[in-house]
Amino acid sequence: MEDVSDILDPLNEAQREAVAAPPGRTLVLAGAGSGKTRVLVHRAAWLNRVEGASPFTLMAVTFTNKAAAEMRGRIETLLGFSAAGMWTGTFHGLSHRLLRRHWREAGLTESFQILDSDDQKRLLRRVMRLLEIDEARFPPRQVQGYINSRKDDGQRPDDLGEGADPHTDRMIRIYRAYQEACERTGQVDFAELLLRSFELLRDNASLRNHYREQFRHVLVDEFQDTNGIQYAWLRMLAGPEADLFVVGDDDQSIYGWRGARVENIRRLTDDYPDVRVFRLEQNYRSTATILKAANALIDNNSGRMGKNLWTDGEDGEAIMLYAAFNDLDEARFVVDRLREAIADGHARSELAILYRSNAQSRLFEEALLTHGIPYRVYGGLRFFERAEIKDALAYTRLVSNPQDDASFERVVNTPPRGIGGKTVDLIREQSRARRASLWDAAEQCLQERLLPGRAHNAVTQFLALIQALGEQVTDQPLAEAIDLVIKGSGLRELFARDRDDRGESRLENLDELVSAARGFEQDWEGDGEMDTLTAFLAHAALEGGEGQAQDWQDCVQLMTLHSAKGLEFPWVCLAGLEEGLFPHRMSAEDPDRLEEERRLCYVGITRARRRLLMTWAEKRRLHGEERWCAPSRFISELPDDLIHHVRTRVSVSRPAMAIRRGLAESHEMADSGFHLGQRVMHPKFGEGVVLQYEGQGPSARIQVNFDTVGAKWLVASYAKLQGA
Numbered sequence: 051m052e053d054v055s056d057i058l059d060p061l062n063e064a065q066r067e068a069v070a071a072p073p074g075r076t077l078v079l080a081g082a083g084s085g086k087t088r089v090l091v092h093r094a095a096w097l098n099r100v101e102g103a104s105p106f107t108l109m110a111v112t113f114t115n116k117a118a119a120e121m122r123g124r125i126e127t128l129l130g131f132s133a134a135g136m137w138t139g140t141f142h143g144l145s146h147r148l149l150r151r152h153w154r155e156a157g158l159t160e161s162f163q164i165l166d167s168d169d170q171k172r173l174l175r176r177v178m179r180l181l182e183i184d185e186a187r188f189p190p191r192q193v194q195g196y197i198n199s200r201k202d203d204g205q206r207p208d209d210l211g212e213g214a215d216p217h218t219d220r221m222i223r224i225y226r227a228y229q230e231a232c233e234r235t236g237q238v239d240f241a242e243l244l245l246r247s248f249e250l251l252r253d254n255a256s257l258r259n260h261y262r263e264q265f266r267h268v269l270v271d272e273f274q275d276t277n278g279i280q281y282a283w284l285r286m287l288a289g290p291e292a293d294l295f296v297v298g299d300d301d302q303s304i305y306g307w308r309g310a311r312v313e314n315i316r317r318l319t320d321d322y323p324d325v326r327v328f329r330l331e332q333n334y335r336s337t338a339t340i341l342k343a344a345n346a347l348i349d350n351n352s353g354r355m356g357k358n359l360w361t362d363g364e365d366g367e368a369i370m371l372y373a374a375f376n377d378l379d380e381a382r383f384v385v386d387r388l389r390e391a392i393a394d395g396h397a398r399s400e401l402a403i404l405y406r407s408n409a410q411s412r413l414f415e416e417a418l419l420t421h422g423i424p425y426r427v428y429g430g431l432r433f434f435e436r437a438e439i440k441d442a443l444a445y446t447r448l449v450s451n452p453q454d455d456a457s458f459e460r461v462v463n464t465p466p467r468g469i470g471g472k473t474v475d476l477i478r479e480q481s482r483a484r485r486a487s488l489w490d491a492a493e494q495c496l497q498e499r500l501l502p503g504r505a506h507n508a509v510t511q512f513l514a515l516i517q518a519l520g521e522q523v524t525d526q527p528l529a530e531a532i533d534l535v536i537k538g539s540g541l542r543e544l545f546a547r548d549r550d551d552r553g554e555s556r557l558e559n560l561d562e563l564v565s566a567a568r569g570f571e572q573d574w575e576g577d578g579e580m581d582t583l584t585a586f587l588a589h590a591a592l593e594g595g596e597g598q599a600q601d602w603q604d605c606v607q608l609m610t611l612h613s614a615k616g617l618e619f620p621w622v623c624l625a626g627l628e629e630g631l632f633p634h635r636m637s638a639e640d641p642d643r644l645e646e647e648r649r650l651c652y653v654g655i656t657r658a659r660r661r662l663l664m665t666w667a668e669k670r671r672l673h674g675e676e677r678w679c680a681p682s683r684f685i686s687e688l689p690d691d692l693i694h695h696v697r698t699r700v701s702v703s704r705p706a707m708a709i710r711r712g713l714a715e716s717h718e719m720a721d722s723g724f725h726l727g728q729r730v731m732h733p734k735f736g737e738g739v740v741l742q743y744e745g746q747g748p749s750a751r752i753q754v755n756f757d758t759v760g761a762k763w764l765v766a767s768y769a770k771l772q773g774a
């Protein structure tokens with residue numbers, strides 16, 4: 051018998067049983083931090099070592115690129131060799147790989163491009179304009195949501211019954227026209243990746259059999275968040291015979307709004323009646339205090355599959371709760387605690403700030419920048435989504451495929467070259483009338499001299515430029531090709547002319563793009579399915595720059611709660627725990643959505659290993675509007691004895707406040723009489739908000755952000771400030 055002690059020894063009894071389960075259908079249903087992901091990794095190694103499965107017969111699926119990369123690394127470490135043949139990735143990434151391999155069978159063009167969410171909206175707008183549909187009545191965002199959720203349910207326009215009501219009929223019409231536009235221009239949106247590869251396997255028996263034969267072992271992490279099409283995709287690929295190993299936690303299902311179905315867990319047991327269910331109950335991640343808080347919170351949800359979670363670890367520190375005066379004060383407080391943690395010897399990457407919505411990152415970023423602390427924001431506006439990067443990539447795409455309408459539209463007049471809205475409208479009209487791409491329509495316009503003289507020349511030059519670039523980049527290595535495109539397109543010049551910081555940072559980003567391409571080229575092994583450029587463009591669309599840029603640097607981690615799934619950090623701050631923000635305003639009224647918010651909070655709390663800080667702000671500026679906030683109901687659902695309140699807010703007279711502040715803020719504010727976030731009045735500058743306070747006695751200084759002149763430092767004793 052092989053020595054498997056390295057696989058089994060680091061596991062507890064329940065984990066071992068799951069890892070060593072005989073091939074078949076296996077479900078591990080267990081709470082946060084109980085070792086599900088660890089079990090999955092060890093299972094892969096077990097299959098290889100004990101069942102003799104070659105890595106080539108393994109497929110492992112998870113939800114984020116970060117998690118997929120980590121999983122692969124951990125499997126390889128256990129195996130002791132590089133498992134190059136193994137398919138690990140996200141549902142989208144693996145679907146994409148299938149479609150590249152079998153583009154012909156899938157009815158795609160060889161150089162098909164991936165539309166990210168932004169491109170998709172742009173294309174939708176164009177389609178709606180052509181159909182003369184009013185954007186006010188059919189907001190593109192809603193239409194986009196409609197189309198994507200139809201695709202997530204596996205539905206094509208023909209599957210949707212028309213005639214129910216005029217509104218739905220319109221939606222179906224837009225869906226159909228949008229899909230035609232995608233087909234014509236060789237573009238595939240995110241939802242399409244999955245649906246298309248599902249249909250490919252469904253309709254092509256020989257391919258289906260081939261892959262079922264190949265992937266005899268399918269492993270899935272975070273199963274609770276699979277949606278309809280992902281589940282169907284898995285079943286199609288695994289078939290009735292596969293060795294299917296899925297792990298999940300119903301309490302962490304947080305993508306219901308995107309069509310994820312917790313019921314898939316129940317469905318699995320219906321679809322595979324022979325499924326073996328394992329439960330893990332010991333949590334290895336968090337202190338007893340953190341775990342108790344998480345358990346108490348989630349206990350407020352109904353209809354749970356019911357799990358026990360315990361730890362034999364130490365109690366650890368109380369959860370710190372800070373009631374901030376406003377969002378600025380919140381950011382300042384959190385970053386001060388971060389600095390202490392760093393001074394205590396924490397690596398920056400062990401520290402995470404988690405929040406409900408992307409917009410919350412900005413103030414934290416500013417506070418971190420002020421103190422020169424490197425940080426990294428996951429999600430949000432990612433590297434490849436920045437305007438200048440999208441411009442450069444659009445040029446690159448157009449150069450490699452002139453039929454790409456979305457790219458054509460994006461760059462036809464960037465930098466400005468005298469091709470105005472009217473000219474583009476005319477080209478669009480031609481494209482519609484002739485059912486041709488914008489590129490072909492533009493050529494027609496030139497041949498038939500449909501454009502006025504100046505526009506004619508400008509368009510001629512534009513087409514010539516793209517063609518010339520096409521010739522220049524042929525046979526160039528990827529990074530050189532992109533560099534040539536950036537220079538030749540005039541983008542570099544355009545941003546170089548921008549003398550302010552923005553232009554500067556855009557140029558830096560363009561340089562970063564070239565080095566990203568170089569790095570990609572070095573790592574890209576090539577699988578014969580795509581050329582490097584196509585692979586890089588797909589990588590840009592699918593990964594959005596996660597794992598890009600300065601990955602080596604030790605950074606504080608900022609991300610939304612959704613992107614934190616599956617991860618863990620020694621030190622976590624959950625920020626913005628306010629009614630209306632978290633739980634989100636839109637979810638508070640609906641019991642199901644409220645429970646999903648609570649699960650999201652459960653995910654947040656259970657990311658923390660040793661220390662948890664929670665914050666809320668009494669006043670917050672959100673979407674340009676300042677609002678008074680109440681603490682989140684989730685706070686009151688936590689046992690009070692687990693919480694250390696850093697400051698409770700009561701209105702008190704100044705001296706009393708100074709004493710109280712003295713406790714919370716050490717000496718800082720003790721003699722100022724003002725508190726952070728307070729609105730104050732200055733005889734010259736008018737009204738403003740107190741940002742910071744420094745020093746003591748006569749030399750104490752106070753920083754106020756005035757409505758009129760912005761932030762200013764004043765000597766407190768001379769400032770003649772009054773409470774506003």
Ligand code: ATP
Pocket residue numbers: 060061062065080081082083084085086087088089299302333334335615616617618656
């Ligand atoms: P989540 O639900 O958040 O995804 P999970 O169930 O996947 O959590 P893991 O991430 O696999 O949990 O494990 C949580 C932590 O506990 C990890 O740091 C892991 O290394 C550790 N761990 C898991 N099992 C054991 C064990 N038997 N002995 C020691 N540490 C363990």
Ligand code: MG
Pocket residue numbers: 086087088271616
């Ligand atoms: Mg996990």
